[in-house]
Amino acid sequence: MxxxxxxxxxxxxxxxxxxxxxxxxxxxxxxxxxxxxxxxxxxxxxxxxxxxxxxxxxxxxxxxxxxxxxxxxxxxxxxxxxxxxxxxxxxxxxxxxxxxxxxxxxxxxxxxxxxxxxxxxxxxxxxxxxxxxxxxxxxxxxxxxxxxxxxxxxxxxxxxxxxxxxxxxxxxxxxxxxxxxxxxxxxxxxxxxxxxxxxxxxxxxxxxxxxxxxxxxxxxxxxxxxxxxxxxxxxxxxxxxxxxxxxxxxxxxxxxxxxxxxxxxxxxxxxxxxxxxxxxxxxxxxxxxxxxxxxxxxxxxxxxxxxxxxxxxxxxxxxxxRREDLVITGGVNVYPAEVESTLAAHPGVDDVAVYGVTDDHWGQRVVASYVGTATAEELDSWARERLAPPKRPKEYRRIAELPRTLTGKVRRRELAR
The missing domain is CATH 3.40.50.12780 (ANL, N-terminal domain)
Structure with a gap:
């Protein structure tokens, strides 16, 4: 046209x-x-x-x-x-x-x-x-x-x-x-x-x-x-x-x-x-x-x-x-809210938080902490079908409960530490 x-x-x-x-x-x-x-x-x-x-x-x-x-x-x-x-x-x-x-x-x-x-x-x-x-x-x-x-x-x-x-x-x-x-x-x-x-x-x-x-x-x-x-x-x-x-x-x-x-x-x-x-x-x-x-x-x-x-x-x-939740990995901006929304749609995920941790090569790498029954392999497969490579977590950490403030906000810095 x-x-x-x-x-x-x-x-x-x-x-x-x-x-x-x-x-x-x-x-x-x-x-x-x-x-x-x-x-x-x-x-x-x-x-x-x-x-x-x-x-x-x-x-x-x-x-x-x-x-x-x-x-x-x-x-x-x-x-x-x-x-x-x-x-x-x-x-x-x-x-x-x-x-x-x-x-x-x-x-x-x-x-x-x-x-x-x-x-x-x-x-x-x-x-x-x-x-x-x-x-x-x-x-x-x-x-x-x-x-x-x-x-x-x-x-x-x-x-x-x-x-x-x-x-x-x-x-x-x-x-x-x-x-x-x-x-x-x-x-x-x-x-x-x-x-x-x-x-x-x-x-x-x-x-x-x-x-x-x-x-x-x-x-x-x-x-x-x-x-x-x-x-x-x-x-x-x-x-x-x-x-x-x-x-x-x-x-x-x-x-x-x-x-x-x-x-x-x-x-x-x-x-x-x-x-x-x-x-x-x-x-x-x-x-x-x-x-x-x-x-x-x-x-x-x-x-x-x-x-x-x-x-x-x-x-x-x-x-x-940078913006509090932003992860910059290899010069690419990754926004945790988008990755969290995708992972939360998995039936084996009850709660999830995505954040960056220091990485000597990439500056930061994307990590996901989650509550649920899914395995890391299952979540990795799920992400590969729905997210471009820079957005896919390089590591999945299953935990009993996400740390949150009194107003319900996830303490990402605590998770990253």
Whole structure:
């Protein structure tokens, strides 16, 4: 069917060079791609798409090329990525159709911050249905650069440190976005097989999970001076950016507000961020949740995703905790409410709580404590039919009773300990 400005197109296909071209082509026509994990089960797909009302759903990579348009016209919005928040209810983050002036400012802001240029070669490591790797790839192409990290057919293979090392040696990338788990695996591989020439890198940006201090210091020492950055943000928007040299002066900080933004904390330590008009958003078809995410401030409209932090006198931010229940595993957000709802539907489960525990490789791993007669093997089989891999608990703990507060809230931190 013909697509009209404002329409949405769900992309349930693996990442590829063509995938990025399609996203840019759709946005240039005012059509909003919805990038989704192609591994989602039918149950998950139906639950997510029901509220987003896409005009088309692409599940076959062969259907991508006809959507590509020539050239690099201006994107008139941002892709509609989906976030579940602490409720576990999927929400589409919607930028709305931008006027040419705002669309131009959105592209210019990214280019100014990250220095995207025609000479750039962006190494794509993470799946392109995630917002950050897609944003870096798009910014590179819009500046006239190129992207790499794909196979001979243009597809995106699973992350493999040996293959990535070969790409670095052959393609000489200048930029890459990664999560700490990528960096950990690359350094471990290089310890065993030798470190490649990394002098081509001018920007190595990481985010998505807390980076252990020892790993952070190794990364700073391994890559060219001044090239490593960390940023803090969410699907809804970007808050800070931090050069590693700043981090060395203030270990643990995630930096100061990005240009054009201001940060402030309320009395509970919740982080609020004002953004320019072109960086604002709503939750598609959900005015109640949209209203709850925004408040008026002296600096203009500000949004929050519920994270807590603290700031010093110079405006540097430290995170005291992500959203209370959120689990970040390998840079992927997993929302316990969604996993709990799925496991609770098993006839052998009477009560269940899902939480994250510290993991040296993934940052956190998903764990489920439950009351009932089901075995761990039965629950694992149940989850495999209903949940994408990052959401499936890596461990099941059967207990007599879940610890709860007087108001009935599960004490997840107690379970994690």
């Amino acid at each position: 013909p697509l009209q400005p404002g329409d949405r197109v769900a992309l349930l296909v693996p990442g590829s060079r063509t995938y990025v071209d399609v996203v840019l082509s759709l946005l240039a026509e005012g059509v909003f791609p919805i990038p989704l994990d192609p591994r989602l089960t039918a149950y998950e797909r139906e639950r997510i798409l029901a509220n987003l009302e896409p005009a088309a759903v692409v599940t076959d990579p062969a259907d991508l090329p006809p959507l590509v348009r020539a050239g690099r016209p201006l994107p008139l919005g941002r892709p509609m990525h989906v976030t579940s928040g602490t409720t576990g209810t999927p929400k589409g983050v919607f930028s709305g159709l931008l006027a040419t002036e705002d669309a131009t400012a959105l592209v210019a802001e990214e280019r100014a911050l990250w220095g995207f240029a025609e000479s750039d070669v962006n190494l794509v490591l993470s799946p392109l249905y995630h917002s950050a790797p897609l944003r870096f790839a798009m910014g590179t192409l819009l500046a006239g650069g190129r992207i790499t990290g794909f196979d001979a057919d243009g597809g995106q293979p699973a992350f493999d440190p040996g293959r990535i090392t070969t790409v670095i040696e052959q393609e000489r990338p200048t930029t890459m976005f990664c999560v700490p788990a990528h960096l950990q695996r690359l350094l471990a591989h290089w310890d065993e097989h030798g470190t490649p020439d990394l002098s081509s890198f001018r920007l190595v940006a990481h985010a998505g999970a807390a980076c252990p201090e020892a790993l952070k210091r190794r990364v700073i020492a391994t890559f060219p001076a001044g090239s490593t950055w960390e940023f803090y943000g969410s699907t809804e928007g970007q808050f800070t950016a931090c050069r590693s040299e700043e981090w060395l002066e203030r270990p643990g900080t995630v930096g100061r507000a990005r240009p054009g933004r201001t940060l402030h904390l309320d009395d509970d330590g919740q982080i609020w961020c004002t953004v320019p008009p072109y960086a604002r958003f709503s939750y598609f078809n959900d005015p109640v949740k949209t209203q709850a995410a925004w408040r008026e401030t002296d600096a203009g409209p500000a949004f929050s995703v519920g994270d807590l932090g603290r700031m010093d006198a110079d405006g540097y931010l430290w995170l005291d905790g």
